[in-house]
Amino acid sequence: MTSTLGFAILAVLARGERTGYDLAAAMRTPVGYFWTAGHSQIHAELQKLRADGLVGFEAEHGPGPQGKKVYHLTADGLAALRAWVTEPPRARPERDELVLKTYASWLAEPGLLRRLFADQLAMHEERLAGYEREEAAFGGPPPPGDPRFGNYATLWCGLGYERHRVEWCRWMLERLSSAGA
Amino acid sequence: MTSTLGFAILAVLARGERTGYDLAAAMRTPVGYFWTAGHSQIHAELQKLRADGLVGFEAEHGPGPQGKKVYHLTADGLAALRAWVTEPPRARPERDELVLKTYASWLAEPGLLRRLFADQLAMHEERLAGYEREEAAFGGPPPPGDPRFGNYATLWCGLGYERHRVEWCRWMLERLSSAGA
DNA sequence: TCCCACTATGTCAGTTCTGACATAGTCTGA
DNA sequence: TCAGACTATGTCAGAACTGACATAGTGGGA
Numbered sequence: 001m002t003s004t005l006g007f008a009i010l011a012v013l014a015r016g017e018r019t020g021y022d023l024a025a026a027m028r029t030p031v032g033y034f035w036t037a038g039h040s041q042i043h044a045e046l047q048k049l050r051a052d053g054l055v056g057f058e059a060e061h062g063p064g065p066q067g068k069k070v071y072h073l074t075a076d077g078l079a080a081l082r083a084w085v086t087e088p089p090r091a092r093p094e095r096d097e098l099v100l101k102t103y104a105s106w107l108a109e110p111g112l113l114r115r116l117f118a119d120q121l122a123m124h125e126e127r128l129a130g131y132e133r134e135e136a137a138f139g140g141p142p143p144p145g146d147p148r149f150g151n152y153a154t155l156w157c158g159l160g161y162e163r164h165r166v167e168w169c170r171w172m173l174e175r176l177s178s179a180g181a
Numbered sequence: 182m183t184s185t186l187g188f189a190i191l192a193v194l195a196r197g198e199r200t201g202y203d204l205a206a207a208m209r210t211p212v213g214y215f216w217t218a219g220h221s222q223i224h225a226e227l228q229k230l231r232a233d234g235l236v237g238f239e240a241e242h243g244p245g246p247q248g249k250k251v252y253h254l255t256a257d258g259l260a261a262l263r264a265w266v267t268e269p270p271r272a273r274p275e276r277d278e279l280v281l282k283t284y285a286s287w288l289a290e291p292g293l294l295r296r297l298f299a300d301q302l303a304m305h306e307e308r309l310a311g312y313e314r315e316e317a318a319f320g321g322p323p324p325p326g327d328p329r330f331g332n333y334a335t336l337w338c339g340l341g342y343e344r345h346r347v348e349w350c351r352w353m354l355e356r357l358s359s360a361g362a
Numbered sequence: 363t364c365c366c367a368c369t370a371t372g373t374c375a376g377t378t379c380t381g382a383c384a385t386a387g388t389c390t391g392a
Numbered sequence: 393t394c395a396g397a398c399t400a401t402g403t404c405a406g407a408a409c410t411g412a413c414a415t416a417g418t419g420g421g422a
Contacts, residue, residue, distance in 0.1 A: 001377095003377080003378075004276075004278055004281065005378080005379090007281065007285070008281055010285075011281060011284050011285035014285060014288060019399085019400070019401090020400075020401065020402090021398095021399060021400050021401080022399095024400095034275070034277060034280040034281045034283075034284050035275070035276050035277070035280075035281050036275055036276065037379085038379075038380065038381075039400090039401085039402090040379090040380080040381080040382095040402080040403080040404090041378080041379065041380085043401065043402060043403090044402090044403090047402095061387095062387070062388085062399075062400065063386065063387035063388055063398085063399045063400050063401090064385075064386055064387065064399070064400035064401045064402085065384090065385045065386050065387085065400085065401065065402075066385090066386090066400080066401050066402070067387090067400080067401085068387095068399085068400065068401085069400090069401080078288070081285060081288060082288045082289065084282070084285075085282050085285050085286060085288055085289040085293075085294070086282075086289045086290065086293035086294055086296070086297050087297075088297060088300060088301075089278035089279045089282060089301075090278060094215070094216070094217055095185075095216050095217065096215060096216070097185055097270035097271060098270045099215040099216075099335050099338050100185065100188065100189055100192060100215045100216050101265070101266050101267075101270060102215075102331060102334045102335050102338065103192050103215050103331040103332070103334075103335050104188070104191075104192035104195060104262060104265075104266050104331060105266060105325065105330065105331055105334065106325060106326055106327055106328050106329075106330050106331050107195060107259070107262060107263045107266055108263065108266040108267045109267065110325065112266075112267035113266070113267055113325075115267070116267050116268075116269060119269060120269075120270075141356060144286065144287060144291065144294075144356060144357055145287055146287055147287050149286065149287050149356075150283060150284040150285060150286055150287050151284070153283045153284075153286065153353060153356070154280050154283050154284050156349065156352060157280050157283065157349050160345040160348060160349050161345060163345070164341040164342060164344070164345040167341060168337065168338050168341050171337060172334060175322060175325060175330075175334070176325055182407095184407080184408075185408095186408080186409090200369085200370070200371090201370075201371065201372090202368095202369060202370050202371075203369095205370095218409085219409075219410065219411080220370090220371085220372090221372080221373080221374090221409090221410080221411080221412095222408080222409065222410085224371060224372060224373090225372090225373090228372095242417095243369075243370065243417075243418085244368085244369050244370050244371090244416065244417035244418055245369070245370035245371045245372085245415075245416055245417065246370085246371065246372080246414090246415045246416050246417085247370080247371050247372070247415090247416090248370080248371085248417090249369085249370065249371085250370090250371080
């Protein structure tokens with residue numbers, strides 16, 4: 001029973017071998033528009049994946065009390081990942097704290113609420129600008145079948161999401177402003 | 182240390198008193214475009230909220246081994262909710278299984294992948310149509326300060342999200358089709 | 363009259379996730 | 393040469409969440 005986090009790790013390893021540290025860095029915030037995890041979770045999951053024979057590693061000399069482990073996909077791991085990709089995803093959790101705050105926003109002081117959405121708008125605009133720079137660097141979509149297609153398609157999803165978010169924040173600010181000081 | 186789920190419960194109770202069962206129904210899928218929770222979580226959280234003095238209840242005769250408990254916000258609960266609303270939300274978890282599958286999609290069989298996105302497209306179109314019907318039933322945005330403003334604003338967010346999702350699924354299907362059979 | 367769906371509350375085991383703690387080698391620049 | 397940032401692996405306690413189990417009254421229809 002591999003968890004979704006397990007498949008996230010397999011998906012990154014399918015691009016090439018990496019250490020647990022590299023995986024944690026890849027799944028931290030910056031470009032990770034698909035899944036996040038702390039390093040403590042990743043090391044634990046790698047041990048499970050290894051017990052299931054989906055990944056293997058080679059020990060190398062390096063920093064840390066236990067040296068360095070470079071993980072790679074096994075044939076079983078690749079097969080499991082391939083089978084998982086086209087299965088329908090389980091229902092989205094749909095847990096969005098800003099939307100929940102919005103649901104309760106009729107209780108809030110208008111000034112503080114405008115401040116909240118102005119900050120969120122700035123954050124999403126910044127993120128959108130970053131994604132647009134990344135998209136420009138691509139110079140057009142790679143063909144499906146190319147690993148970079150995965151990166152490009154998730155970036156495209158991120159772009160659409162941030163645009164939607166920016167639009168919604170602006171709509172909220174308009175609504176909040178037209179209702180007086 | 183009230184959890185986000187706790188605030189979700191407070192936000193629903195701010196509209197009026199409800200039983201745990203009603204809360205669970207409100208936080209199940211249908212209209213819940215903001216937060217979800219199972220009834221087992223809700224009963225446990227209600228007990229915590231009560232220990233913290235943020236909610237109270239009146240026991241009534243009714244079904245079940247323990248009868249019926251109608252919960253309501255206390256003054257402390259309302260104050261806590263009000264203070265929380267305008268605080269910046271903690272970072273979005275950003276855990277989207279479909280996007281993760283997309284990241285690994287270069288490994289998939291094209292036919293199965295098109296099927297996956299066609300199904301997702303149909304689901305989002307259906308959801309969008311439902312939200313559009315709800316929006317039409319509103320007949321324009323209520324003013325901020327009205328509890329229904331919270332509902333309308335979250336619905337607006339849901340509309341934008343589903344439109345973004347529909348667009349992205351269509352874009353994916355185009356990319357996947359132009360690459361041959 | 364009996365069955366079933368619905369209302370209603372709760373526990374529990376197991377999984378997932380977060381944040382803190384712990385350890386230690388490498389490399390760069392002041 | 394020494395400090396500090398970065399690489400690198402791991403444990404652990406506690407919170408959050410899921411799904412199954414358990415119990416029982418109410419109300420409607422066959």
